[in-house]
Amino acid sequence: MRQYKKAQIMKQTRLLLGTAFWLLVAIIQASGQESIAVKIDAIVEAPVKAGRVAGASVAVVKGNETIVTKGYGFADLELDVPTPPQATYEIGSITKQFTAAAILLLAEQGKLSLADEMTKFLPDYPMQGNHVTIRQLLNHTSGIKGYTELPEFRDFQMLKRPREELVKLFSGRPFDFKPGEEQIYNNSAFFLLGLIIEKVSGKPYAEFIQEQLFDRVGMKDSYYCSERAIHKNHAHGYDSNQNVLVLKGYVDHTWLYAAGSLCSSTPDLVAWNKALHSGKLLKPESYREMTSPALLNDGTMVRYGMGISLADTNGRHTISHAGAINGFLSESDYYPNDDLVIVVLLNTRGPVSPKELAREIADAVLGKAPDRSRPFVGDLTQFTGDFTGKGRGRPATVHIGVSGDQITFTNTEIPRAPLETLKYFGNDTFGFKDTIVIFQRENGKISKLHLDTGYGHNILLRQPTNEK
Structure with missing residues (x-):
């Protein structure tokens, strides 16, 4: 009997010690996450307190653990409205990965091929003897003249005109290079991809994105931006003029379209990254196409896929994209080796870079990346x-x-x-x-x-x- 009681006591002791051990581990982990969150707060609050940015929303999620998801500063400076947790922003060129995913979905449905020439769907486009595939539109190697860089677009963007008039503005210009010879970032290509999505799907671009992407992923706070419509929790945008914040310049979302006219929140963009990179949205072969480096005609590999950049961040493999539009700057980064998502949205277009903030946040979460450089020996x-x-x-x-x-x-x-x-x-x-x-x-x-x-x-x- 004594031996039985002794064995029971030992068993209970081991159970209590085991419970205490795992409780201690949980406390240490929670303390570590809290410490990281404090560092992230300091990184983001610094430019807000300095008056260099009106407000920001940041989400940092590693695996299944949410380290930070919150708003900083103000969504409206004039009324002193703090940035709400679900604040929405104009995300600029982060839009491009949604456009790319839409094209890949249509390819999965057999409605187009990435190898198709764009004139299969836009037969009246003046190709000037060139041949451009949908793949080249997606990876910025088409050579088509970019409309946002044309001096004439500054006045044109203020006008209400049919979309085909914008196409006329850039389609008659000489190509910057033969398709596939180089890579120059190109909003015209993604404008044309939006037109192709509409022609192939039979639906407006905004409707297709809403049904096939936002609704499927559960992005309830995302939508096609509007300069007139009212949306709850939408942050007001500001520009910086001689280091002073001013109301943002006018944007007509007719023109940024499939290249940069989507609005979203940090929680929604985390959900997007999780769905895109976990295989819940695209088939494996489509995802590989989207996230593989494009090749130039001579075989040179560039660090861009389809609507996403593949450039390393501080030596770490990153799948990312930035956005810049009047009043707003954005950065969405996914670190596949660490299953880490960092989203930084600012309602100020000015001297503060969301990429630099995201870079500092990555170091806070993952530690300093190893320096892979070496000394150069020679002249x-x-x-x-x-x-x-x-x-x-x-x-x-x-x-x-x-x-x-x-x-x-x-x-x-x-x-x-x-x-x-x-x-x-x-x-x-x-x-x-x-x-x-x-x-x-x-x-x-x-x-x-x-x-x-x-x-x-x-x-x-x-x-x-x-x-x-």
Whole structure:
């Protein structure tokens, strides 16, 4: 009897110790998550308190654990309205991944093929002897002139006109390059994809996106933006003028359309990322198409898929996209190796970058990423000089210099562009932040460089040293 009681006591003791152990583990984990949440609050609150951004919404979800989902600052500065948890924002070019997913769904239904030429659905488009596939529209390699970079669009966007008049505005312009030769970020291509979705599905773009994507994923706070309609919890947008916040400039959502006219919230964008990257939305082959790097005609791999960027963030594999529109900036990042979603939405278009905030948040959650750069051994002056080629809406020119034992990068086409220090990654490849610079040789000498930003891949030729 005594032995039985002793065994029972031992069993109960082990049970209590085990329970205490797992309770302690849970407390430690909760404390760790709370500590991370405090760090995230500090990251986001800093620019809000400094008056550099009106308000923000941030969601950070790792696996099944929600670390942060909250609003900061103000949704309306004039009335001092705090940012509500479900605040909606104009998400700009994050729209593009929804457009891409819609095209892939139509391909799954057998209604189109990514290899189809766009003229199969838009037969009146003047191709100027070129052949552009739907795939090339999706990955920005079509060469079609971008309408948002045309000077005429500044006045045109204020007008109420039929959509075909915008197509006329850019369709008659010379192509920037032969399809597949380079990659330049292109809103015209996604405008045309919206027209193709409507023609193939027989439904307006907004209706198709609502039924086939928003409703399926459960995105109850997402919709096609409007400059007139009233939506509950919609944050007011602000621009920055000489470091002072002002009411945002006018946007007519007729024109941004399938390239940038969707509105959403951070919880909805988390749900979107979870559905997209877990196979709940697209078939495996469609998802691979969407998230695989595009190839140029010469086999060069670019760091963009279909409506999404594949550029690493601080050396970590990331599937992401940014958005910029009058009054709003946005960033949606998914880290597949860590099952981490970070969404940052700002109701201010100004000096604060949601990508930089998301980068800091990733470091807070995952720790500092390992530095994969290495010292360069050799003569750095072999890389120096001016390199010029095609850019988005204007020529791209970069200057490569030397500072101490490192080379520097300056985009001379951008006013007040910062001087960036390049890290070396081997095989004549350098980089800074998310940008990669790959030098190419002819007869052993540097003759050109490939500038890959994750949203474009430009080939710039080295200029003779006697030219400025």
